[in-house]
Amino acid sequence: MNKRKYYIVSAEALPEIFIKVAEAKRMLQVGEAATVGEAARLTGISRSAFYKYKDAVQPFQDMKAGHIITFYALLKDSPGVLSSYLSIFANSGANILTINQTIPTNGCAGVTISAETSEMSEELDAMMARVSSAEGVLKFEILAG
Helix, strand or coil: CCCCCCCCCCHHHCCHHHHHHHHHHHHHHHCCCCCHHHHHHHHCCCHHHHHHHCCCCCCHHHHHCCCEEEEEEEEECCCCHHHHHHHHHHHHCCEEEEEEECCCECCEEEEEEEEECCCCCCCHHHHHHHHHCCCCEEEEEEEEC
């Protein structure tokens, strides 16, 4: 039996057809297109290309829905930075399960958070962008999920 393999690949490295199929799927999901034909036309692909790749193309955040994700951040050791960082998680609807902070050295501390993401009220990418641009966040990434 063939077991499926999955890869995480930057969108910039993918052939354009995969990006367009993902966009067509999004349009169908949110109601911007009523039919596959309409979504295909709006994204500039054929219906046959959509059907060929629709089951193989999935945005990263969709694959992570309902899972526990472990995040790592390097934060400045300044009053309020950790609190602001945790507020972003709380406001996104992520359920923080564990928090581990290293002892600050050289004015920075590493913080690892494991969170349940199935009840998030915003897209994972949007939450990650908010964290990455928050004051005092020097580095932010997904470690596992």
